[in-house]
Amino acid sequence: MLELKNLTKKFDKRIILDGVNFSIDDGKILCIVGQSGAGKTTLLRCISGLERADAGEILVDGKKFDPVNTKNQDSVIGIVFQEFQLFPHLSALENIMLAPELVLKETKVQAKEQAQDLLEKLSLKDKADLYPYQLSGGQKQRLAIARALAMKPKILCYDEPTSALDPALRDAVKKIIVALKKDGITQIVVTHDMEFAKQIADKILKVEVLKK
Incomplete structure (x- = not known):
C-alpha cells in the first residue's frame, strides 16, 4: 500500500500542495484529476522523487519511504513522462x-x-x-x-499518458494500463481527461487550485 500523509509543497511562497492525504492498495489504479495549475504533476513528481516535498510523509507498506534517496529501492516507483524523455x-x-x-x-x-x-x-x-x-x-x-x-517497479506513475494521442491510441493505452493491473502493479495516473479516469480508475483523487 502507498500512503501520503499531509504532503505539502511550496514554490517560493506559493503553496502548490497543502496537506495532501490519500492511500492506494497494491494492484489498484488511482487517477489524479484537476484543472491546470492544481498541482497534479507536482504531486506525481513528489511521489516519484523528482521533487522533494516540504512536509508530510510517504509510506510504502506502512514504512516511511523517501523517494528522493532510494538507495537500494530504485525499483519501487517508476514514472512515464508526458514527453516520454527517450x-x-x-x-x-x-x-x-x-x-x-x-x-x-x-x-x-x-x-x-x-x-x-x-x-x-x-x-x-x-x-x-x-x-x-x-x-x-x-x-x-x-x-x-x-x-x-x-525497472520492475512496485508502483508505476504516468503524467498525462493520453494528452497527445488520438482516440484509437488513447484506447490502446487504456488497455495497457488495465492489463498491468492484472499483473499486480499499482498505478497512479495524472490526467485532465475525466472520462478516461472513470474508465480505468479504482479511485479518483480530485485536486483543485488553491486560492491565494
Whole structure:
C-alpha cells in the first residue's frame, strides 16, 4: 500500500500542495484529476522523487519511504513522462536495456532478454532497432512504458499518458494500463481527461487550485 500523509509543497511562497492525504492498495489504479495549475504533476513528481516535498510523509507498506534517496529501492516507483524523455541516440531496445544494466546491475544478456519480452508484450517487437525519431507518438508512449517496466517497479506513475494521442491510441493505452493491473502493479495516473479516469480508475483523487 502507498500512503501520503499531509504532503505539502511550496514554490517560493506559493503553496502548490497543502496537506495532501490519500492511500492506494497494491494492484489498484488511482487517477489524479484537476484543472491546470492544481498541482497534479507536482504531486506525481513528489511521489516519484523528482521533487522533494516540504512536509508530510510517504509510506510504502506502512514504512516511511523517501523517494528522493532510494538507495537500494530504485525499483519501487517508476514514472512515464508526458514527453516520454527517450534517449534519441539509442534504439528502442537500448532505451529499455540501459537502466537495468546501470542501476539494477543486470547483465547485458538479462537486460536484452527482458527488453525483447517487453517489446513483444507492448506490440513493439518489430521496432526494436528503430530510434525514437522513427516512431509514432503512440509507439513512443508504449516504449516509455516498457522502459519504466524494465525497472520492475512496485508502483508505476504516468503524467498525462493520453494528452497527445488520438482516440484509437488513447484506447490502446487504456488497455495497457488495465492489463498491468492484472499483473499486480499499482498505478497512479495524472490526467485532465475525466472520462478516461472513470474508465480505468479504482479511485479518483480530485485536486483543485488553491486560492491565494
